[in-house]
Amino acid sequence: MTLLESRRFRAAGAGLNYAHRAGDGxxxxxxxGLGARWQTFRPLVRSLGPNWNVYAPDLRGHGHSDWVGGRYGLTDFTADIAEFLTEVVAEPVVLVGHSLGGWVAAMVTATMPDSVRAVVIVDSALYPLRREQRDAMTFYANPSLAMRSIAVSLRLADPELKQRWVEGRNQREQDPDEMLARLRCPVLLVQGDAAAGGLMAPDHVERAMSLLGNGTHVFVPGAGHAVHADAPAAVAAALRRFLAAEVDRTTVKGEIG
Structure with missing residues (x-):
């Protein structure tokens, strides 16, 4: 399988590092997500196989992309990715966003719907979290408690980013109901297991599905917040079924075993 190659793109607001692997699909x-970098998707890319034309940017302030102090709002991330899709990808795309990336994917789609074929939102906390959920994710706010799997990513990330998690800014910067109601392309919600650290609560899913014009939902038992890394084969299978259903104009819902 061809390896992902590291490249550079200069957006108006920040220089972005990204990985690319050409494919015919x-x-x-x-x-x-917050505090991560593109490498978190390696297991999913392997599970998807070689045919996809894959792009994986580091968001500003993350990985090897530029730090831009004071400019880490949702609109800043969204502007970078909208420009990236226009200038680099330059064809209708399937957007897959995990956590913070799910918010950005949804906002990009609402901003430029003709450029996005479908959206996959992976265990994003679309609505305010319960106290126990926030407490379970303190490793994002305090790198000294970071899991080994994201320790390198957190060292590379701008320390200012941790304030996004501490302050719970996403819901204040963008109304999730208004954002989700604007999405007209097919949307897949991938929900992790709360018992393993998943943050997309059942009531989040129910509320989001009531707003989406073309929504599908899958639950991945045993997978934590990083569903795509914990269960890459299951997420890859769900993505394939979702896109097949898009083509066939059918709806696929249910649980991944």
Missing amino acids: PALCLLH
């Missing part, structure tokens, strides 16, 4: 853009 659909264009797929992978957006990582």
Whole structure:
């Protein structure tokens, strides 16, 4: 399988590092979560196989992309990725966003719907979290408690980013109901298991599905917040079924075993 190659793109607001692997299949853009970097998607890319035309940027302030102090709002991330899709991908794309990346994917789609074929939102906390959920994710706010799997990513990330998690800014910067109601392309919600650290609560899913014009939902038992890394084969299978259903104009819902 061809390896992902590291490249550079200069957006108006920040220089972005990204990985690319050419393929004959659909264009797929992978957006990582807070404190992570594009490498978090390696297990999913392996599970998807070689045919996808894969793009995976580091969001500003993350990985090897530029730090831009004071400019880490949702609109800043969204502007970078909208420009990236226009200038680099330059074809309708399937956007896959994990956590913070799910918010960015949804906002990009609402901003430029003709450029996005479908959206996959992976265990994003679309609505305010319960106290126990926030407490379970303190490793994002305090790198000294970071899991080994994201320790390198957190060292590379701008320390200012941790304030996004501490302050719970996403819901204040963008109304999730208004954002989700604007999405008209097919949307897949991938929910992790709360018992393993998943943050997309059942009531989040129910509320989001009531707002989406073309929504599908899958639950991945045993997978934590990083569903795509914990259960890459299951997420890859769900993505394939979802896109097949898009083509066939059918709806696929249910649980991944």
